[in-house]
Amino acid sequence: MASTVLNAPNSVQRINGLDWGSDVGLKRSPNSNFLCVRTSANVRSPRLFVVRASEERDAHMKKLGRSDAECEAAVVAGNIPEAPPVPPKPASPAGTPVVPLLPLSRRPRRNRRSPAMRASFQETNLSPSNFVYPLFIHEDSATIYPHRLGTWVLFQSVSKARDVGVNSVVLFPKVPDALKTPTGDEAYNDNGLVPRTIRLLKDKYPDLVIYTDVALDPYSSDGHDGIVREDGVIMNDETVHQLCKQAVSQARAGADVVSPSDMMDGRVGAIRRALDAEGFYHVSIMSYTAKYASSFYGPFREALDSNPRFGDKKTYQMNPANYREALIETREDESEGADILLVKPGLPYLDIIRLLRDNSPLPIAAYQVSGEYSMIKAGGVLKMIDEEKVMMESLMCLRRAGADIILTYFALQAARCLCGERR
Numbered sequence: 001m002a003s004t005v006l007n008a009p010n011s012v013q014r015i016n017g018l019d020w021g022s023d024v025g026l027k028r029s030p031n032s033n034f035l036c037v038r039t040s041a042n043v044r045s046p047r048l049f050v051v052r053a054s055e056e057r058d059a060h061m062k063k064l065g066r067s068d069a070e071c072e073a074a075v076v077a078g079n080i081p082e083a084p085p086v087p088p089k090p091a092s093p094a095g096t097p098v099v100p101l102l103p104l105s106r107r108p109r110r111n112r113r114s115p116a117m118r119a120s121f122q123e124t125n126l127s128p129s130n131f132v133y134p135l136f137i138h139e140d141s142a143t144i145y146p147h148r149l150g151t152w153v154l155f156q157s158v159s160k161a162r163d164v165g166v167n168s169v170v171l172f173p174k175v176p177d178a179l180k181t182p183t184g185d186e187a188y189n190d191n192g193l194v195p196r197t198i199r200l201l202k203d204k205y206p207d208l209v210i211y212t213d214v215a216l217d218p219y220s221s222d223g224h225d226g227i228v229r230e231d232g233v234i235m236n237d238e239t240v241h242q243l244c245k246q247a248v249s250q251a252r253a254g255a256d257v258v259s260p261s262d263m264m265d266g267r268v269g270a271i272r273r274a275l276d277a278e279g280f281y282h283v284s285i286m287s288y289t290a291k292y293a294s295s296f297y298g299p300f301r302e303a304l305d306s307n308p309r310f311g312d313k314k315t316y317q318m319n320p321a322n323y324r325e326a327l328i329e330t331r332e333d334e335s336e337g338a339d340i341l342l343v344k345p346g347l348p349y350l351d352i353i354r355l356l357r358d359n360s361p362l363p364i365a366a367y368q369v370s371g372e373y374s375m376i377k378a379g380g381v382l383k384m385i386d387e388e389k390v391m392m393e394s395l396m397c398l399r400r401a402g403a404d405i406i407l408t409y410f411a412l413q414a415a416r417c418l419c420g421e422r423r
Contacts, residue, residue, distance in 0.1 A: 124400045126392070128165030128415035132211060132365070132407045133157075137197050138174035154197070157412070158205060164415035170211035170259065170407055171197055175218045183227055184216035188245035195253035202254040211286060211407075212250040214243050214260040214271070225262040225316060234316055240267045244274035251280040259342070261288040263316040269336030286340035286365060287333040290326040290352050293317035296345045296371030326352050330360055338362065340405075345369040347394055350401040357402025366403035368394065373409045392417060 066074070074081070111121050135157060158169060173193045179186045186192055194212060201208055215225045216239060222228045226239030239262065247258040258275070260267050268287050275283050293314045318325060326343075333341060341360060343353045344367035356364050376394065380387025391410050398406050408414070 124396060126396050126399055126414075126418065128411075128418055129167070130395075130399065130403075130405055131166045131411035131415060132168040132170050132405055133161050133166050133411035134170050134172060134407055134409055136172050136174060137193060139176060139193060154201075155204060158201065158208065161412050161415070162205065162208070164412065164419045166411050166415045167207065168209040168211065168405070169201075170213065172213050173197075173218050177221075180219055180221040182221055184219035184242055187216055187219040187242060188249040190249050190252060192249075195249055198250065198253040198255055209256045210254065211257040211259050212255045214247050214250070214258050214267075215262040216242060216246075217262075222310070224311075225313065226264055232311060236264050237266075239264050240270045243267050244270050247271045248274050248278050248280065251275055251278070251283045255283060257284040257286050257340070259286040259288065261291060261344075263288065263291050263318070265332075266336070268333050268338050272337035284339040285337065286342055287338040288344055288367075289329045289333045289338070289341040289356065290349070291317050291342070291344045292320045292349065294320060294345050294348070294369070294371075296348065296369045298371055298374075320348075323351065323355065326355055327359060330356055334360060334362065340365050342367060342407075343403075345372060346398050346403070346406070346408075347372050350397060353398065353401040353403055363404040364402050365405045365407065366398045366401070368398060368406055368408040368410065370409065376410075388413075388417060 071081075112118055135154065137154060161167070161169070171194055175186060175193065189195070198210055198212070201210060216227070217223055217225045220226075220228075224234055226234040226236065227242065229235055243260060243262060243264065244267075247260070250258055258271065260271060268285055271285060275281065275285075293312065294317075318329070330341060340363045341356050342365040343349055343356060346353070346366040346368040349366075353364060353366050372394070376385070376387060376390050379385040379390065391414060395406060395408065395410065395414055
């Protein structure tokens with residue numbers, strides 16, 4: 001039902017004794033596609049509301065053959081034209097059983113009847129501002145590898161993301177093997193790959209929100225998130241010492257949010273103290289609060305060449321079978337000064353996202369990891385699913401579960417869909 005508002009001529013203040021300021025009238029427009037309704041109440045400038053009638057209702061309107069003045073006179077005299085008849089009830093298909101009306105006081109389908117009503121009552125919304133775009137960076141801009149970006153491609157990727165409303169990125173480095181050591185000292189090199197990239201991006205895009213990864217695995221010759229003792233034990237406190245220096249180095253370069261993903265005990269509080277001591281009290285901490293020892297990380301580790309040289313990460317990442325344990329991590333991170341709590345992976349752990357959402361006032365982040373991304377992409381290539389629809393549904397589900405922001409490799413593609421682009 002479309003409508004248009006027209007200003008009535010100043011000269012037409014009363015028609016046949018009808019006061020524009022207090023009465024409401026209904027008349028037939030000379031244009032048979034419209035009903036004309038005059039309505040106002042104590043307004044200085046009278047208005048004529050023209051309401052387009054539907055074709056079906058218009059077909060049942062009686063052609064009275066009267067002029068506008070005659071219609072106005074009829075209305076004043078109380079001879080209101082008959083309303084259009086009620087449209088006939090659509091016929092049911094043959095064989096439909098005739099049953100008594102169910103005695104239902106509430107029928108939820110009433111609120112789903114039309115696209116407009118469904119949009120009105122939608123509880124969860126998705127926006128490009130909810131996305132954080134993961135970018136894999138490396139030293140050699142001539143190297144071509146999916147998701148590994150040299151400087152020129154990096155700028156192009158960020159520019160394209162910003163064009164569709166994605167203004168947050170998170171950086172993951174591919175560090176040359178020659179720079180990797182058992183203690184990961186390259187992690188806090190102020191002229192290392194990540195600090196240099198931060199400075200480049202901030203110089204070109206000062207308002208870009210940059211998240212960084214705080215962990216030793218990209219810099220460790222052992223491929224673990226912490227320093228490895230000779231008996232294979234991941235050393236906690238010594239690793240935290242290195243992580244503090246890494247976070248400060250990233251903050252010094254201009255990072256907005258540092259994100260410890262290592263799952264060492266006590267690292268959030270130690271990083272907060274280290275940042276504050278260096279004057280970086282404005283830099284936020286997004287803690288990987290519930291990071292599970294998941295099999296969904298495979299493509300990510302291949303892209304960064306960060307698979308552990310031996311063993312696995314189960315002594316510091318969480319057991320996928322555990323639920324309540326996430327509350328322990330949540331309470332610790334909150335008390336130590338985390339600003340954002342993250343759950344990783346995303347879709348297989350919707351219950352954990354909801355658990356954190358219900359038990360913490362802090363913003364919740366979810367990481368839709370490379371395994372999730374790859375499965376949707378592969379299913380789309382094989383024509384087993386509609387890639388775009390599954391992509392958007394998966395992101396909406398993460399939001400519905402309680403995620404305020406989503407780290408996703410679909411950030412650019414999904415934002416283009418939300419903006420109505422198809423590229």
